[in-house]
Amino acid sequence: MERFSTALPAERVNGVLDPASFTPLSPSTARTTLVTGSGLLEGEPVWIAATDPRRARGALGVAEADALCLLFGTARREPRPLLLLIDSAGAKVDEGLDALGAFRRLFREALVTRLAGVPMLALLGKSCFGGASMLACVCAQRVYGEQTLLAVSGPGVIEALGGKDELDATDVRQVRALMGAQARARLGSSEQLALDRIDAFRDCAARLLRKQAWGASAWDWEEQHAKLGQQLIRAAPPPASELALCLKRLERLLAVGYAPSARGHVCMALPPAGSQRPALFGLLSGGMVGATALWELCDALFALHRSNPQSPVLLLLDAAGHAATRHDEASMLSSYLAHLSLTGGWLARCGHDVSLWIPGAAAGAVYVAFAAPAAHVSALRSARIRILPQAAVRQILGADAQSSADAQTLLRAGVIDAFLDQRLEGYAALASVS
Helix, strand or coil, X not given: CCCCCCCCHHHHHHHHCCCCCCEECCCCCCCCCEEEEEEEECCEEXXXXXXXXXXXXXXXXHHHHHHHHHHHHHHHHCCCCEEEEEEECCECHHHCHHHHHHHHHHHHHHHHHHHCCCCEEEEEEEEEEHHHHHHHHHCCEEEECCXXXXXXXXXXXXXXXXXXXXXXXXXXXHHHHHHEHHHHHCCCCCEEECCCCHHHHHHXXXXXXXXXXXXXXXXXXXXXXXXXXXXXXXXXXXXXXXXXXXXXXXXXXXXXXXXXXXXXXXXXXXXXXXCCCCEEEEECCCCEECHHXXXXXXXXXXXXXXXCCCCCEEEEECCCEECCCHHHHHCCHHHHHHHHHHHHHHHXXXXXXXXXXXXXXXXXXXXXXXXXXXXXXXECCCCEEECCCHHHHHHHHCCCCCCCCCHHHHHHCCCCCEECCHHHHHHHHHHHHC
Protein backbone atom coordinates (compact mmCIF):
# COMPACT_ATOMS: atom_id res chain seq x y z
CA MET A 1 0.00 0.00 0.00
CA GLU A 2 1.32 3.44 -0.94
CA ARG A 3 3.00 5.56 1.70
CA PHE A 4 1.05 8.64 2.79
CA SER A 5 4.24 10.69 3.23
CA THR A 6 5.33 10.33 -0.41
CA ALA A 7 1.97 10.26 -2.19
CA LEU A 8 0.84 13.11 -4.43
CA PRO A 9 -1.98 15.33 -3.13
CA ALA A 10 -4.54 13.78 -5.50
CA GLU A 11 -3.41 10.30 -4.43
CA ARG A 12 -3.82 11.21 -0.76
CA VAL A 13 -7.28 12.67 -1.36
CA ASN A 14 -8.52 9.79 -3.51
CA GLY A 15 -7.03 7.21 -1.14
CA VAL A 16 -8.62 8.72 1.98
CA LEU A 17 -12.02 9.15 0.32
CA ASP A 18 -14.32 6.45 -1.04
CA PRO A 19 -13.42 5.52 -4.64
CA ALA A 20 -14.47 8.02 -7.31
CA SER A 21 -16.29 10.23 -4.79
CA PHE A 22 -14.10 13.37 -4.96
CA THR A 23 -15.56 16.52 -6.52
CA PRO A 24 -13.36 19.65 -6.77
CA LEU A 25 -14.69 22.78 -5.08
CA SER A 26 -12.92 25.08 -7.51
CA PRO A 27 -10.66 24.43 -10.51
CA SER A 28 -6.98 23.84 -9.68
CA THR A 29 -4.76 26.57 -11.11
CA ALA A 30 -1.05 27.31 -11.33
CA ARG A 31 -1.54 29.99 -8.66
CA THR A 32 -2.33 27.59 -5.82
CA THR A 33 -0.65 24.53 -4.35
CA LEU A 34 -3.96 23.22 -2.99
CA VAL A 35 -6.55 20.61 -3.88
CA THR A 36 -9.97 21.39 -2.35
CA GLY A 37 -13.33 19.73 -2.70
CA SER A 38 -15.82 17.26 -1.28
CA GLY A 39 -16.30 13.51 -1.22
CA LEU A 40 -17.43 10.54 0.83
CA LEU A 41 -15.69 8.70 3.66
CA GLU A 42 -17.38 5.39 4.44
CA GLY A 43 -20.44 6.77 2.69
CA GLU A 44 -20.57 9.98 4.74
CA PRO A 45 -20.05 13.37 3.03
CA VAL A 46 -16.93 15.36 3.99
CA TRP A 47 -15.04 18.44 2.86
CA ILE A 48 -11.35 17.99 2.10
CA ALA A 49 -8.22 20.00 1.25
CA ALA A 50 -4.67 18.88 0.56
CA THR A 51 -1.45 20.87 0.15
CA ASP A 52 1.18 19.95 -2.45
CA PRO A 53 4.67 19.66 -0.85
CA ARG A 54 6.30 19.38 -4.28
CA ARG A 55 5.52 23.02 -5.01
CA ALA A 56 7.15 25.64 -2.76
CA ARG A 57 7.27 22.93 -0.05
CA GLY A 58 3.50 23.24 0.25
CA ALA A 59 3.79 26.81 1.51
CA LEU A 60 0.61 28.84 1.85
CA GLY A 61 0.25 32.29 0.33
CA VAL A 62 -2.50 34.56 -0.93
CA ALA A 63 -3.94 32.11 -3.50
CA GLU A 64 -3.96 29.22 -1.01
CA ALA A 65 -5.57 31.39 1.67
CA ASP A 66 -8.31 32.43 -0.75
CA ALA A 67 -9.01 28.79 -1.66
CA LEU A 68 -9.14 27.70 1.99
CA CYS A 69 -11.33 30.64 2.99
CA LEU A 70 -13.80 29.53 0.31
CA LEU A 71 -13.68 25.97 1.68
CA PHE A 72 -14.21 27.07 5.30
CA GLY A 73 -17.13 29.28 4.37
CA THR A 74 -18.73 26.46 2.37
CA ALA A 75 -18.22 24.04 5.27
CA ARG A 76 -20.15 26.37 7.59
CA ARG A 77 -23.01 26.82 5.13
CA GLU A 78 -23.20 23.09 4.44
CA PRO A 79 -21.93 21.54 7.69
CA ARG A 80 -20.06 18.29 7.33
CA PRO A 81 -16.66 17.11 8.66
CA LEU A 82 -13.62 18.88 7.23
CA LEU A 83 -10.36 17.01 6.56
CA LEU A 84 -7.17 19.05 6.13
CA LEU A 85 -4.33 17.03 4.58
CA ILE A 86 -1.39 19.26 5.49
CA ASP A 87 2.21 18.91 4.30
CA SER A 88 3.55 22.44 4.38
CA ALA A 89 6.54 24.58 5.34
CA GLY A 90 4.20 27.38 6.48
CA ALA A 91 3.65 30.77 4.89
CA LYS A 92 5.07 31.87 1.54
CA VAL A 93 7.70 34.14 3.04
CA ASP A 94 8.62 35.57 -0.35
CA GLU A 95 5.12 37.07 -0.65
CA GLY A 96 5.88 39.26 2.35
CA LEU A 97 3.10 41.21 4.04
CA ASP A 98 0.54 40.10 1.45
CA ALA A 99 0.94 36.55 2.78
CA LEU A 100 0.70 37.81 6.38
CA GLY A 101 -2.57 39.61 5.66
CA ALA A 102 -3.85 36.52 3.85
CA PHE A 103 -2.98 34.33 6.84
CA ARG A 104 -4.90 36.68 9.10
CA ARG A 105 -8.02 36.17 6.94
CA LEU A 106 -7.42 32.43 6.61
CA PHE A 107 -6.90 31.84 10.30
CA ARG A 108 -9.99 33.86 11.19
CA GLU A 109 -12.06 31.68 8.86
CA ALA A 110 -10.57 28.56 10.47
CA LEU A 111 -11.44 29.81 13.97
CA VAL A 112 -15.01 30.68 13.04
CA THR A 113 -15.45 27.28 11.41
CA ARG A 114 -14.14 25.34 14.41
CA LEU A 115 -16.18 27.42 16.87
CA ALA A 116 -19.30 26.89 14.73
CA GLY A 117 -19.01 23.18 15.60
CA VAL A 118 -17.77 21.86 12.25
CA PRO A 119 -15.70 18.70 12.95
CA MET A 120 -12.14 19.48 11.80
CA LEU A 121 -9.42 16.84 11.46
CA ALA A 122 -5.80 17.33 10.32
CA LEU A 123 -4.00 14.49 8.53
CA LEU A 124 -0.31 15.38 8.48
CA GLY A 125 2.37 14.51 5.96
CA LYS A 126 6.11 14.99 6.46
CA SER A 127 6.17 18.68 7.37
CA CYS A 128 3.84 20.91 9.34
CA PHE A 129 5.63 24.14 10.23
CA GLY A 130 4.81 27.80 10.89
CA GLY A 131 1.28 28.90 10.15
CA ALA A 132 0.45 25.41 8.82
CA SER A 133 1.14 23.99 12.29
CA MET A 134 -1.24 26.55 13.81
CA LEU A 135 -3.90 25.59 11.25
CA ALA A 136 -3.47 21.94 12.25
CA CYS A 137 -3.84 22.90 15.91
CA VAL A 138 -7.14 24.68 15.32
CA CYS A 139 -8.46 21.23 14.40
CA ALA A 140 -9.80 19.14 17.26
CA GLN A 141 -7.68 16.12 16.28
CA ARG A 142 -4.39 15.58 14.46
CA VAL A 143 -3.16 12.37 12.84
CA TYR A 144 0.61 11.95 12.45
CA GLY A 145 2.52 9.58 10.24
CA GLU A 146 5.85 8.06 11.22
CA GLN A 147 7.69 10.77 9.24
CA THR A 148 5.73 13.80 10.47
CA LEU A 149 7.42 16.79 12.09
CA LEU A 150 5.23 19.52 13.61
CA ALA A 151 6.49 22.79 15.08
CA VAL A 152 6.11 26.54 14.66
CA SER A 153 9.83 26.79 13.89
CA GLY A 154 11.63 24.32 11.69
CA PRO A 155 14.83 22.69 12.98
CA GLY A 156 17.01 24.99 10.88
CA VAL A 157 15.40 28.13 12.30
CA ILE A 158 15.81 26.92 15.90
CA GLU A 159 19.48 26.15 15.28
CA ALA A 160 20.06 29.45 13.46
CA LEU A 161 18.64 31.43 16.38
CA GLY A 162 19.96 29.35 19.29
CA GLY A 163 22.95 27.46 17.95
CA LYS A 164 23.64 23.75 17.94
CA ASP A 165 23.44 23.66 21.74
CA GLU A 166 19.75 24.54 21.34
CA LEU A 167 19.12 22.06 18.50
CA ASP A 168 21.37 20.34 15.99
CA ALA A 169 19.22 20.42 12.86
CA THR A 170 21.32 17.67 11.25
CA ASP A 171 20.71 15.24 14.13
CA VAL A 172 17.62 13.37 12.96
CA ARG A 173 17.16 11.56 16.26
CA GLN A 174 17.30 14.80 18.25
CA VAL A 175 14.87 16.55 15.92
CA ARG A 176 12.36 13.70 16.05
CA ALA A 177 12.62 13.49 19.82
CA LEU A 178 11.53 17.14 19.96
CA MET A 179 8.91 17.54 17.22
CA GLY A 180 8.32 14.10 15.71
CA ALA A 181 5.14 12.05 15.74
CA GLN A 182 5.97 10.00 18.84
CA ALA A 183 6.84 13.12 20.83
CA ARG A 184 3.60 14.82 19.83
CA ALA A 185 1.48 11.74 20.54
CA ARG A 186 2.66 11.76 24.15
CA LEU A 187 0.95 15.14 24.65
CA GLY A 188 -2.56 13.70 24.75
CA SER A 189 -5.50 12.04 23.05
CA SER A 190 -5.88 14.83 20.46
CA GLU A 191 -2.64 13.62 18.86
CA GLN A 192 -3.09 10.30 17.02
CA LEU A 193 -0.52 8.04 15.33
CA ALA A 194 -1.02 6.15 12.07
CA LEU A 195 1.22 3.92 10.00
CA ASP A 196 2.68 5.68 6.97
CA ARG A 197 0.11 4.21 4.61
CA ILE A 198 -2.81 5.90 2.91
CA ASP A 199 -5.22 3.17 4.05
CA ALA A 200 -4.05 3.61 7.66
CA PHE A 201 -4.78 7.35 7.53
CA ARG A 202 -8.18 6.61 6.01
CA ASP A 203 -8.99 4.12 8.76
CA CYS A 204 -7.87 6.54 11.47
CA ALA A 205 -9.90 9.40 9.99
CA ALA A 206 -13.01 7.23 9.70
CA ARG A 207 -12.66 6.02 13.28
CA LEU A 208 -12.29 9.56 14.63
CA LEU A 209 -15.22 10.86 12.61
CA ARG A 210 -17.45 8.06 13.87
CA LYS A 211 -16.92 9.40 17.40
CA GLN A 212 -18.30 12.80 16.33
CA ALA A 213 -18.37 14.11 19.91
CA TRP A 214 -15.10 15.98 19.46
CA GLY A 215 -16.44 18.08 16.63
CA ALA A 216 -20.18 18.32 16.83
CA SER A 217 -20.35 20.22 20.11
CA ALA A 218 -19.17 23.75 20.84
CA TRP A 219 -15.54 24.30 21.78
CA ASP A 220 -15.01 23.41 25.44
CA TRP A 221 -12.53 26.07 26.50
CA GLU A 222 -12.41 25.01 30.16
CA GLU A 223 -11.31 21.47 29.34
CA GLN A 224 -8.81 22.56 26.68
CA HIS A 225 -7.34 25.32 28.85
CA ALA A 226 -6.87 22.96 31.78
CA LYS A 227 -5.26 20.35 29.53
CA LEU A 228 -2.77 22.83 28.09
CA GLY A 229 -1.99 24.10 31.57
CA GLN A 230 -1.16 20.58 32.72
CA GLN A 231 1.17 19.80 29.81
CA LEU A 232 2.86 23.21 29.85
CA ILE A 233 6.59 23.22 30.57
CA ARG A 234 6.56 26.54 32.34
CA ALA A 235 9.22 29.14 31.71
CA ALA A 236 10.78 31.30 34.41
CA PRO A 237 8.77 34.42 35.30
CA PRO A 238 9.93 37.63 33.62
CA PRO A 239 12.53 39.66 35.53
CA ALA A 240 11.31 42.64 37.54
CA SER A 241 13.05 45.06 35.18
CA GLU A 242 11.13 43.67 32.20
CA LEU A 243 7.82 43.93 34.01
CA ALA A 244 8.56 47.50 35.05
CA LEU A 245 9.26 48.43 31.43
CA CYS A 246 6.09 46.70 30.23
CA LEU A 247 4.02 48.63 32.76
CA LYS A 248 5.59 51.91 31.66
CA ARG A 249 4.70 51.05 28.08
CA LEU A 250 1.18 50.17 29.08
CA GLU A 251 0.74 53.48 30.89
CA ARG A 252 1.46 55.32 27.63
CA LEU A 253 -1.57 53.63 26.08
CA LEU A 254 -4.09 54.17 28.86
CA ALA A 255 -6.81 56.75 29.18
CA VAL A 256 -7.68 58.37 32.50
CA GLY A 257 -9.32 55.99 34.96
CA TYR A 258 -7.28 52.89 34.18
CA ALA A 259 -4.72 51.36 36.57
CA PRO A 260 -2.03 49.18 34.98
CA SER A 261 -1.05 45.87 36.55
CA ALA A 262 0.78 42.69 35.61
CA ARG A 263 0.34 39.00 36.28
CA GLY A 264 3.17 36.80 35.10
CA HIS A 265 4.03 37.94 31.58
CA VAL A 266 0.66 39.62 31.03
CA CYS A 267 0.05 43.36 31.28
CA MET A 268 -3.52 44.41 31.94
CA ALA A 269 -5.70 47.36 32.80
CA LEU A 270 -9.35 47.14 33.80
CA PRO A 271 -11.78 50.02 33.36
CA PRO A 272 -13.60 51.61 36.29
CA ALA A 273 -16.36 49.44 37.78
CA GLY A 274 -19.61 49.66 35.82
CA SER A 275 -17.89 51.19 32.81
CA GLN A 276 -18.54 49.99 29.25
CA ARG A 277 -14.96 50.83 28.28
CA PRO A 278 -12.71 47.97 27.16
CA ALA A 279 -10.46 45.88 29.37
CA LEU A 280 -6.86 45.81 28.12
CA PHE A 281 -4.70 42.67 28.09
CA GLY A 282 -1.47 41.98 26.29
CA LEU A 283 2.20 41.18 25.95
CA LEU A 284 4.42 44.26 25.69
CA SER A 285 7.99 43.12 26.34
CA GLY A 286 9.05 43.59 22.72
CA GLY A 287 10.78 40.20 22.91
CA MET A 288 9.89 36.66 21.94
CA VAL A 289 6.62 35.08 23.06
CA GLY A 290 6.59 31.57 24.50
CA ALA A 291 3.95 29.05 25.53
CA THR A 292 3.84 30.20 29.16
CA ALA A 293 3.00 33.80 28.25
CA LEU A 294 0.29 32.69 25.82
CA TRP A 295 -1.34 30.41 28.40
CA GLU A 296 -1.21 33.13 31.06
CA LEU A 297 -2.88 35.57 28.68
CA CYS A 298 -5.68 33.08 27.98
CA ASP A 299 -6.08 32.54 31.71
CA ALA A 300 -6.51 36.29 32.26
CA LEU A 301 -9.05 36.52 29.43
CA PHE A 302 -11.12 33.68 30.85
CA ALA A 303 -11.06 35.35 34.27
CA LEU A 304 -12.39 38.54 32.67
CA HIS A 305 -15.22 36.62 31.01
CA ARG A 306 -16.26 35.09 34.32
CA SER A 307 -16.26 38.46 36.09
CA ASN A 308 -17.63 40.59 33.24
CA PRO A 309 -19.14 38.52 30.41
CA GLN A 310 -19.94 41.54 28.23
CA SER A 311 -16.78 43.64 28.57
CA PRO A 312 -15.09 44.77 25.34
CA VAL A 313 -11.58 43.34 25.06
CA LEU A 314 -8.61 45.27 23.70
CA LEU A 315 -5.60 43.04 23.04
CA LEU A 316 -2.15 44.66 23.03
CA LEU A 317 0.91 43.26 21.24
CA ASP A 318 4.52 44.37 21.16
CA ALA A 319 6.65 41.29 20.43
CA ALA A 320 9.41 40.49 17.98
CA GLY A 321 7.95 37.04 17.30
CA HIS A 322 7.44 33.60 18.78
CA ALA A 323 10.06 31.86 20.89
CA ALA A 324 11.99 29.53 18.58
CA THR A 325 13.39 27.43 21.41
CA ARG A 326 13.65 23.78 22.29
CA HIS A 327 11.84 24.48 25.57
CA ASP A 328 8.76 25.97 23.93
CA GLU A 329 8.57 23.41 21.13
CA ALA A 330 8.67 20.63 23.71
CA SER A 331 5.25 21.92 24.89
CA MET A 332 4.09 22.21 21.22
CA LEU A 333 4.00 25.99 20.92
CA SER A 334 1.63 25.76 17.94
CA SER A 335 -1.15 24.53 20.23
CA TYR A 336 -0.75 27.54 22.56
CA LEU A 337 -0.83 30.00 19.67
CA ALA A 338 -3.98 28.33 18.33
CA HIS A 339 -5.42 28.28 21.86
CA LEU A 340 -5.03 32.06 22.17
CA SER A 341 -6.77 32.57 18.82
CA LEU A 342 -9.59 30.21 19.75
CA THR A 343 -9.94 31.97 23.10
CA GLY A 344 -10.27 35.34 21.37
CA GLY A 345 -12.71 33.90 18.86
CA TRP A 346 -14.74 32.28 21.63
CA LEU A 347 -14.91 35.59 23.53
CA ALA A 348 -16.19 37.29 20.38
CA ARG A 349 -18.77 34.54 19.94
CA CYS A 350 -19.89 35.14 23.56
CA GLY A 351 -20.52 38.81 22.81
CA HIS A 352 -17.21 40.48 23.71
CA ASP A 353 -16.00 43.07 21.20
CA VAL A 354 -12.40 41.99 20.52
CA SER A 355 -9.87 44.42 18.98
CA LEU A 356 -6.09 44.55 18.70
CA TRP A 357 -3.58 47.38 19.06
CA ILE A 358 0.00 46.97 17.86
CA PRO A 359 2.06 49.85 19.27
CA GLY A 360 5.49 48.28 18.70
CA ALA A 361 6.62 45.08 16.99
CA ALA A 362 4.66 42.13 15.61
CA ALA A 363 5.64 39.26 13.35
CA GLY A 364 4.59 35.90 12.01
CA ALA A 365 2.76 33.38 14.14
CA VAL A 366 2.28 35.68 17.13
CA TYR A 367 0.80 38.41 14.95
CA VAL A 368 -1.62 35.89 13.41
CA ALA A 369 -2.63 34.45 16.79
CA PHE A 370 -3.54 37.93 18.08
CA ALA A 371 -4.96 39.41 14.88
CA ALA A 372 -7.16 36.55 13.63
CA PRO A 373 -9.86 36.79 16.34
CA ALA A 374 -9.84 40.60 16.36
CA ALA A 375 -12.61 42.39 14.48
CA HIS A 376 -10.36 45.44 14.14
CA VAL A 377 -6.54 45.77 14.13
CA SER A 378 -4.83 49.14 14.60
CA ALA A 379 -1.15 50.04 14.83
CA LEU A 380 1.05 53.05 15.41
CA ARG A 381 2.64 54.35 12.21
CA SER A 382 5.99 53.57 13.83
CA ALA A 383 5.05 49.92 14.47
CA ARG A 384 7.35 47.26 13.01
CA ILE A 385 5.20 44.52 11.48
CA ARG A 386 6.90 41.70 9.56
CA ILE A 387 5.97 38.34 8.10
CA LEU A 388 8.66 36.70 10.29
CA PRO A 389 11.41 37.84 12.65
CA GLN A 390 14.46 39.03 10.72
CA ALA A 391 16.70 36.12 11.74
CA ALA A 392 14.12 33.58 10.57
CA VAL A 393 13.76 35.28 7.18
CA ARG A 394 17.53 35.23 6.73
CA GLN A 395 17.60 31.50 7.48
CA ILE A 396 14.74 30.72 5.07
CA LEU A 397 15.48 33.09 2.18
CA GLY A 398 19.12 33.92 2.73
CA ALA A 399 18.17 37.61 2.68
CA ASP A 400 19.80 40.10 5.00
CA ALA A 401 16.62 41.96 5.86
CA GLN A 402 12.99 42.50 4.99
CA SER A 403 12.04 45.69 3.27
CA SER A 404 10.25 48.14 5.50
CA ALA A 405 6.53 48.47 4.87
CA ASP A 406 4.92 51.83 4.27
CA ALA A 407 1.52 52.70 5.69
CA GLN A 408 -0.41 51.94 2.53
CA THR A 409 1.17 48.48 2.19
CA LEU A 410 0.00 47.49 5.67
CA LEU A 411 -3.52 48.66 4.88
CA ARG A 412 -3.66 47.22 1.35
CA ALA A 413 -2.41 43.81 2.48
CA GLY A 414 -5.04 43.66 5.22
CA VAL A 415 -2.41 43.38 7.96
CA ILE A 416 -4.04 46.29 9.80
CA ASP A 417 -7.31 48.16 9.41
CA ALA A 418 -6.32 51.61 10.71
CA PHE A 419 -3.60 53.60 12.43
CA LEU A 420 -3.67 54.59 16.08
CA ASP A 421 -3.99 58.17 17.22
CA GLN A 422 -0.69 60.05 16.88
CA ARG A 423 -1.01 61.15 20.50
CA LEU A 424 0.05 57.61 21.45
CA GLU A 425 3.39 57.97 19.69
CA GLY A 426 4.97 58.56 23.10
CA TYR A 427 4.91 54.76 23.33
CA ALA A 428 7.23 54.56 20.35
CA ALA A 429 9.66 57.00 21.94
CA LEU A 430 9.71 54.96 25.15
CA ALA A 431 10.21 51.70 23.23
CA SER A 432 13.09 53.09 21.19
CA VAL A 433 15.20 53.98 24.22
CA SER A 434 14.48 50.81 26.22
